[in-house]
Amino acid sequence: MRIEVEEKEGYHIVTPIGELDVYTVPLFRKVLLRLEGDRKHDLVLDLSKVTFIDSSGLGSLIETYQKVTSVEGTIVFVIENPRFMKIMKLVNLDKVFKIFPNLGRALQSIGVSGGYIDREFFSDEI
């Protein structure tokens, strides 16, 4: 797994790419612990490039959510993959997390402007 981190208007956009499971959770945790700055607890977890998640991966998302909310930070999630959403629903996390279908909408929800294309909005597909 590879993890990309970008800062935009004070928010850290963290994008894990690949499988988020029992093998890769330690790396994911490590990256999140290394975030710096006054607003290190304001996060966008862009999970649109996660190709597989297991219970350990879900545990790491919950852990992050709990850390952020305990210091009154902001955390939103991006999940595009219907299969991933199915698993979130199985464990009722869809009722706890703020989940958006693409990064554009997630950023819009926290008031970060511009620079991202809402692929769905510009899609030719009906």
Add this chain to the structure above:
Amino acid sequence: MRFIGRKKRAKRLSVHLPCKKKSLRKARSIVKKFANKQGFSAEADDIALAVQEALKNIIQHACPADNTMRFVLIPSDDEMIVEVSDRGQGFDVETLKFETPSPTALHGRGVQIIKGLMDDVTITSGKNGTIVRMQKKKSQENPV
């Protein structure tokens, strides 16, 4: 000699793996490949994740003295039966009845995922080990 009405024996796959984390990804890959080959491509991801979660529970709670985890996949025309077993010391399955974790609990989600993904799940456990028996029905999304 003619065999009339003889049922073709279902192919089954029996796998033994060492009780360690490294085995999980291997198991998932084996299950997916077998499920796809047997015409369960629409269910392959669900079955593979359920097997991985069952094996992960063995690693976390019950690595047996023989250090081996076993699973068997038994496909038929309309369902796949999966049995994941270990020869560990077993546990009281009654405790699982009370173990629906809250959405934000950090652990204990494996069985919840298995039950959600599979159509039927039974867990039996005793002093000779534990067997998780799972059934997944074939959907009509699969190519005929």
